[in-house]
Amino acid sequence: MTDCINAQRDYPEEDAIATVREAIRKGTNYIDTAPFYGLGRSEEVLGKALKGIPRQAYYIATKVACYTMDPRTMFDFSVQKTRESVAKSLELLQLDYVDVIQVHDVEFALNLDIIIQETLPVLQELVAKARRGSSASREKGVGVICVAGTAMALLSSAGPQLWQPASQELQDVCRAAADYCKVRIESRLAVIMFPGHLPAGWPAARH
Structure with a gap:
């Protein structure tokens, strides 16, 4: 909202x-x-x-x-x-x-x-x-x-950027959750960071 x-x-x-x-x-x-x-x-x-x-x-x-x-x-x-x-x-x-x-x-x-x-x-x-x-x-x-651990595209279909500091275990869990939603809900679950919100020089999250 x-x-x-x-x-x-x-x-x-x-x-x-x-x-x-x-x-x-x-x-x-x-x-x-x-x-x-x-x-x-x-x-x-x-x-x-x-x-x-x-x-x-x-x-x-x-x-x-x-x-x-x-x-x-x-x-x-x-x-x-x-x-x-x-x-x-x-x-x-x-x-x-x-x-x-x-x-x-x-x-x-x-x-x-x-x-x-x-x-x-x-x-x-x-x-x-x-x-x-x-x-x-x-x-x-x-x-x-x-709740910050699941942000920054961890739940997106494309997955997080390489600079995402979350552990591999958390990334795997979030990937499984995104795949589950994609199959069961037939839509993608995505947490998006708008490029305009990032400091200069930071990569934009894929979504």
């Missing part, structure tokens, strides 16, 4: 808002966004689109850790940045809470220690505070997950 906001910076805001509202009216109830999508624009427009819509009508997921197009500053898994990111996302989305927080592209952390010692603990802290302060959060069973 956020691709039009994410991929097309000049996509008319009123059209994006109307698209989101119509999708929810027709039954779509899961929205995925991130600070990286449109560099904040996705969350900002979604905040406007969701205004006035009953909160129980949808689930919304956002992310932390990936923020800019510059490879030197793209990722920040620190406690301070993670806390600031969640607060900024809530501000842009005009919400008191989100249903899912994902750690974006965890494989690009310098090492797993920062994820274990900084990113996840601060997210768990924020979740605990949300549970204490919001009955809505408690009812929805807010949790912390990390």
Whole structure:
């Protein structure tokens, strides 16, 4: 639902808002966004689109850790940045809470220690505070997950680029999942990275 906001910076805001509202009216109830999508624009427009819509009508997921197009500053898994990111996302989305927080592209952390010692603990802290302060959060069973391992064309029919850092075991599992969907659903399952989202010099994912 956020691709039009994410991929097309000049996509008319009123059209994006109307698209989101119509999708929810027709039954779509899961929205995925991130600070990286449109560099904040996705969350900002979604905040406007969701205004006035009953909160129980949808689930919304956002992310932390990936923020800019510059490879030197793209990722920040620190406690301070993670806390600031969640607060900024809530501000842009005009919400008191989100249903899912994902750690974006965890494989690009310098090492797993920062994820274990900084990113996840601060997210768990924020979740605990949300549970204490919001009955809505408690009812929805807010949790912390990390899903970056299946991104970057791992689930596409063509397969990942050579620079994909996932283990061979994970690549094999994702290939089997894509083949299964191709046979059983008679359509291709693909996770696409738009070339416009990649830093200069990075190869575009095949799809």
